[in-house]
Amino acid sequence: xxxxxxxxxxxxxxxxxxxxxxxxxxxxxxxxxxxxxxxxxxxxxxxxxxxxxxxxxxxxxxxxxxxxxxxxxxxxxxxxxxxxxxxxxxxxxxxxxxxxxxxxxxxxxxxxxxxxxxxxxxxxxxxxxxxxxxxxxxxxxxxxxxxxxxxxxxxxxxxxxxxxxxxxxxxxxxxxxxxxxxxxxxxxxxxxxxxxxxxxxxxxxxxxxxxxxxxxxxxxxxxxxxxxxxxxxxxxxxxxxxxxxxxxxxxxxxxxxxxxxxxxxxxxxxxxxxxxxxxxxxxxxxxxxxxxxxxxxxxxxxxxxxxxxxxxxxxxxxxxxxxxxxxxxxxxxxxxxxxxxxxxxxxxxxxxxxxxxxxxxxxxxxxxxxxxxxxxxxxxxxxxxxxxxxxxxxxxxxx
Numbered sequence: 241x242x243x244x245x246x247x248x249x250x251x252x253x254x255x256x257x258x259x260x261x262x263x264x265x266x267x268x269x270x271x272x273x274x275x276x277x278x279x280x281x282x283x284x285x286x287x288x289x290x291x292x293x294x295x296x297x298x299x300x301x302x303x304x305x306x307x308x309x310x311x312x313x314x315x316x317x318x319x320x321x322x323x324x325x326x327x328x329x330x331x332x333x334x335x336x337x338x339x340x341x342x343x344x345x346x347x348x349x350x351x352x353x354x355x356x357x358x359x360x361x362x363x364x365x366x367x368x369x370x371x372x373x374x375x376x377x378x379x380x381x382x383x384x385x386x387x388x389x390x391x392x393x394x395x396x397x398x399x400x401x402x403x404x405x406x407x408x409x410x411x412x413x414x415x416x417x418x419x420x421x422x423x424x425x426x427x428x429x430x431x432x433x434x435x436x437x438x439x440x441x442x443x444x445x446x447x448x449x450x451x452x453x454x455x456x457x458x459x460x461x462x463x464x465x466x467x468x469x470x471x472x473x474x475x476x477x478x479x480x481x482x483x484x485x486x487x488x489x490x491x492x493x494x495x496x497x498x499x500x501x502x503x504x505x506x507x508x509x510x511x512x513x514x515x516x517x518x519x520x521x522x523x524x525x526x527x528x529x530x531x532x533x534x535x536x537x538x539x540x541x542x543x544x545x546x547x548x549x550x551x552x553x554x555x556x557x558x559x560x561x562x563x564x565x566x567x568x569x570x571x572x573x574x575x576x577x578x579x580x581x582x583x584x585x586x587x588x589x590x591x592x593x594x595x596x597x598x599x600x601x602x603x604x605x606x607x608x609x610x611x612x613x614x615x616x617x618x619x620x621x622x623x624x625x626x627x628x629x630x631x632x633x634x635x636x637x638x639x
Contacts, residue, residue: 241618241620242556242618242620242621242622243551243552243553243555243556243617243618243620243621243622244551244552244553244556244621244622244624245549245550245551245553245556245557245560245621245622245623245624246265246268246269246549246550246551246624246626247547247548247549247550247560247564247623247624247625247626248261248264248265248547248548248625248626248627249546249547249625250526250544250545250546250547253628255628256628258300258526258548259299259300259303260628261547261548261626262300262303262304262522262524262548263303263307264626264628265522265548265549265550265626266304266307266522266550268550268624268626269520269522269550269551269552271307271308271311271393271395271520272307272311273311274393275308275311275312275313275392275393276312276313276392277311277312277313278312278313278314279312279313279314279392279393280313280314280315280316280390280391280392281308281313281314281315281316281391281392281393281394281395282315282316282317282318282361282387282388282391282393282394282395283301283304283305283308283315283316283317283318283356283395283397284318284319284361284394284395284396284397284414284418284419285300285301285317285318285319285397285398285399285414286319286398286399286414286418286533286534287319287340287343287344287347287349288347288533288534289332289334289343289533289534289535289536290332290343290346290347290536291332291535291536291537291538292531292533292534292535292536292537292538293538294399294401294527294529294531294533294538294539294541295347295399295527295533296397296398296399296524296533297348298347298348298349298353298354300397300524301317301349301354301397302353302354302355304395304397304522305317305354305355305356306355308395309355309356313393315356316356316357316358316359317349317354317356317357317358317359318358318359318360318361318385318387319340319344319358319360319361319418320360320361320362320366320385320418320419320420320421321334321335321336321337321340321360321362321363321364321365321366321421321422322334322335322340322366322425322534323335323422323425323426323429323474323475324475324476324479325452325475325476325479325480326339326479332536334534335366335476336364336365336366337360337363337364340360341358341360344358359387361385361386361387361388361419362385362386362387362420362421362422363386363421365422365454365474366421366422366425366454366474367421367422367423367454367455367472368385368386368387368421369383369384369385369386369420369421369423369424370383370384370386370389370513371383371384372384372509372510372512372513373509374505374508374509374512376505376508376614377501377505377614378501378502378505379427379502379505379506379509381509382420382424382505382506382508382509382510382513383420383421383422383423383424383472384419384420384421384424384509384510384513385419385420385421388419388510388513388514389513389514391514391518392518393518393519393520394514394518394519394520395520395522396411396414396415396519396520396521396522396554397522397524398410398411398413398414398521398522398523398524399524399526399527399533400523400524400525400526400528400549400558400561400565401527401528401529401530401531401532401533402528402529402530402531402532402542402585402586402589402590403532403586403603404496404530404531404532404590404592404603405428405496405499405500405603406499406500406503406603406604406606406607407500407562407584407586407587407590407602407603407604407605407606407607408558408561408562408565408586408604408607408608409532409533410523410557410558410561410562411521411523411554411557411558412503412504412507412554412555412558412607412608412611412616413503413532415506415507415510415511415554416428416502416503416504416505416506416507416508416510417503417506419510420506420509420510421472422454422472422473422474423472423473423474424506424509426472426473426474426475427473427502427506428494428499428502428503428506429475429493429494429499430473430475430491430492430493430494431492431493431494432491432492433466433468433471433473434466434468434471434473434477434478434489434490434491435489435490435491436463436464436465436466436477436488436489436490437488437490438462438463438488439488440486440487440488441463441464441486441488442484442486442488443460443462443463443464444460444462446484446486447460447464448480448481448484449464449476449477449480449481449489450464452476452477452479452480453476453477454472454474454476455470455471455472456470457469457470457471458477464477464488464489473491475491477489478490478491495595496592496603497592497594497595497601497603497606500603500606500607500610501606501607501610504607504610504611504614504616505614507554507611507616508614508615508616511554511616516552519552519554520550520552521550521551521552521553521554521557522548522549522550523548523549523550523557523558523561524548525545525546525547525548525549525561525564525565526545526546526547527541527545528541528542528543528545528546528565529541529542530542530575530576530585530586530589530590540571540573540574540575541571541574542565542570542571542574542575542576542585542586542589543565543568543569543570543571543574543585544568544569544571546561546564546565546568547564549561549564551621553617553618553621554611554616554617555608555611555612555616555617555618555619556617556618556619556620556621558608558611559608559619559621560621560623562584562604562608565585565586566581566582566583566584566585567581567582568581569581570585574589575588575589576588576589584602584604584605586603586604587600587601587602587603587604587605588600590603
């Protein structure tokens with residue numbers, strides 16, 4: 241059965257602007273009737289990395305907040321902490337709650353601007369989580385952000401763009417990376433255990449790794465020792481050890497082209513945690529570059545703004561969004577300026593090559609095909625194009 245995906249394009253009028261169109265999507269998804277007074281509603285978005293200027297504007301989150309409040313919902317805007325420890329420069333850290341909220345404030349995300357509390361759903365260190373077992377090919381349990389437990393409904397408000405490890409950074413990425421704790425993010429990025437080289441460790445006179453370890457799995461004798469049974473591979477110790485110049489703590493990065501199945505399976509755990517019926521998905525296909533919003537730069541845009549998609553199916557909405565980006569004419573001044581319409585612009589821009597054949601890999605295809613394999617949704621969809629006057633339906637199967 242095809243999933244319904246609602247779409248409204250980027251063309252606007254004074255009486256039907258992008259915020260009006262967002263409301264139209266909100267209503268077509270049935271949220272204006274589904275939300276009951278007093279229900280707790282999470283709006284999950286991404287605040288962007290400092291230095292990135294393509295991130296989603298706070299006005300979109302504010303519009304959703306106002307719509308939820310208008311029907312009596314108790315709403316908050318949420319994100320989760322990032323890996324590393326203070327990476328990204330003076331204002332770019334996303335590792336702890338104060339770091340990330342301080343940076344979010346610089347991007348215009350505050351309780352005052354969005355009209356609702358802002359919180360990090362996985363807690364101060366990214367360890368406020370609950371384990372959800374899944375029968376994945378790569379993952380058997382997912383550490384889902386604890387704030388999700390208290391939600392009656394979740395509106396996943398996503399900036400659709402590229403992602404160097406998954407091809408497209410859409411709804412599935414927002415679920416599988418954006419709503420898990422540090423352990424879930426690490427499962428995607430790293431392989432093997434943290435290792436500490438005693439020859440390089442600076443010993444007790446340094447001890448900086450002890451302070452930044454959220455699970456306190458590091459002890460210090462003559463040299464640092466990691467209790468692997470408690471380690472969540474958050475990369476904090478590796479980052480701070482590198483900053484002091486020792487580089488005694490190391491982790492092995494998972495090859496880029498192998499990472500997306502992990503966050504796809506994380507997304508399964510997130511959806512299963514409170515039930516698929518509580519999730520609503522919106523993709524804003526605007527300011528579309530090949531870079532995720534976690535990069536500290538605003539990369540050149542690959543195509544013109546496309547519009548807004550909405551669906552109850554996380555795979556169908558990403559499939560529809562990806563197809564629209566493929567079909568759009570490329571920005572001639574971008575890294576994909578000479579690509580043919582219909583080809584995957586993200587694959588060309590990322591240029592991630594198969595280590596054996598040397599061929600450029602289509603990481604978006606890998607991500608979405610695995611999502612279909614694990615039952616996260618369907619790639620078959622019916623696109624319903626919305627206009628101010630009346631919805632215009634056009635049924636089609638997108639490959």
